[in-house]
Amino acid sequence: MVLVPSTLMLFLGAWGIRRQDAIWRDEVVTYDMAHRALADLWPTLLHVDVVHGLYYALMHCWFAVYDATFGGVLGDTIGLRLPSVAAMTAAAAGVALLGQRLVGRRAGLFAGVAFALIPVVQQYAQEGRSYAMVCALVVWSTYLLVVAAARPRRKLWVGYAALMLFACLLHEFAVLALPAHGAAVVVARLPRRVRRSWALASVGVLAGLAPLAVFSTRQSAQIGWLMWPDPVQLLTFTVLAVLGVAAARVPVRSRGPVGLRAIGIPLLLLPTLLLFLLSYAEPAYVDRYVLYYVTGFALLAGAALARLLRPAGERGQTRGRRLRRTAAVALVVAALLPVNVHLRSPDSRVDDASAVARAVREVAEPGDGLLFMPSRRRIWRAAHPRDFRGLTDLALARSPVESHSLYGTERSGDAIRDRMLTARRIIVAGDPDGQPADDNDQEIAKRATLWDSFESCTSREVRGARITVYARPGECGG
Known part of the structure; x- marks a missing residue:
């Protein structure tokens, strides 16, 4: 099971874990931060990305072992994603145990398999970010909640609180699992003693999270890029929510004091809906922030499948009906194959820092100037710094490590213009066409100087970026 x-x-x-060695910008941030010395990491977190600080520290320790043992053989991209694969594997095991605990062995087996087959689960199982770990911790904390509801023990409640706090410290929005758990406790009408224990454990989690939550509000500008929720992400949630609620209508017999619907439906719906409502006050909705909602779908779907695909001969189940239902499930799984193949291609992410580095290397000449437009795209350089050797970053004042930042600090607009005018050729690594342009002094100076004093020689679009070579008028042929 x-x-x-x-x-x-x-x-x-x-x-396909290598994904052709493609690595997108968020994973590059993980790689960069994990390879900084701990003495440099802490001052950086005081300025930026403190919400991911614990994850970066864990990845720093992981890479210290991985680089010394396997780095030269397996490569950086595998090392970056292996912890997420391991976390999702643990999550699948936890979902199976949850299904068994709530309904039975066959329901647990189908729930674990359904969880593994969900495309969004596979996507974040191969991503060097914290979301797979958070999902696994929420799954196992939910398991401890269900066990503690049936057999209240102090050590179970302590374990539940510890796992939930760990998940919240890895990513703050894991706290939205608490309302789902609270709804399950209320709907299941558990004894007052159990409700009190859950409430105390939740207060402990919130108290442990509070310092990080308060401090991270100083860095809220980091998610200023979020606007209205992505339609594709909303569609994914909507489809799973509808299918999950439909699966909940299949009659199954739950075991123990916490029923399948009592925990499955709140876990499927509440975290995403709460985050969506929060986005009306301040845009914050991204599906990966509450990835663990798929656990609710897997539990409901697994129990429904166990009921619908029960062995022929059982009450109400003929051989022909079972074959038809099995064929329908097989068709759904087969229909997901193209999606799964796409997730393992470089095109499945918004950009590819490896492709950017290769494109720059192919057009670069010694002594060329280099510009990142906007400056935050300098993160592309962190994945493959060797491909940028011999190029002069004309706008950079202090490197990311020196400035304790993700992207470094840039010179003033006037200083950038003066340095650009000393260059014969400039390579620009920027956003693809159609993206909004930043309007700060540095970006305005870059665009104005290129327009006034340079001409475009060649331009090439790679995944999520455009690499353009500029030269002084009349020198493109050289």
């Missing part, structure tokens, strides 16, 4: 889902998840996580 546990071995099949976890083995399947491990296989799907390992399948």
